[in-house]
Amino acid sequence: MLFRVDAASALSLAEQIAVQVRAGVAGGTLVPGERLPPARDLAKALQVNMHTVLRAYAQLRDEGVIEMRQGRGAFVRQDAGPGLIRVTELAEQLMDEARKLGMSQQDLVRLIGGVGHA
Structure with missing residues (x-):
């Protein structure tokens, strides 16, 4: 490469x-x-x-x-493969958006951990 x-x-x-x-x-x-x-x-x-x-x-x-x-x-x-790369990119975008909203990484992890369990 x-x-x-x-x-x-x-x-x-x-x-x-x-x-x-x-x-x-x-x-x-x-x-x-x-x-x-x-x-x-x-x-x-x-x-x-x-x-x-x-x-x-x-x-x-x-x-x-x-x-x-x-x-x-x-x-x-x-x-490693395309799926991992895509999810990593999405996670980075999500973290960027969360930071813009004043959320910490811990806040985001807590939020994700609760998704689908409400």
Whole structure:
């Protein structure tokens, strides 16, 4: 998979990398179990700081899209696919809307936990 970043973009460099990985998983370009480029190599190829790539990988790990294996690199999770990517995007949109309304993440989790139980 070919990665690109645009320094003029409104998105941070790390977010641009994360978006491309999510799109690759959703579109089938990146398949479960596939190894992502080592952070050092990708940083060098994109001419960005290695910590920028690591930040993107950490975000994707936290979203459940990839897993990081000590000393072996980052891999697309076996259960990652278009459905997970879509739900993650919707969750981010929901959290953004909740913040605009002054709700905390805990408020939103409580609200979601009660959905369908009323």
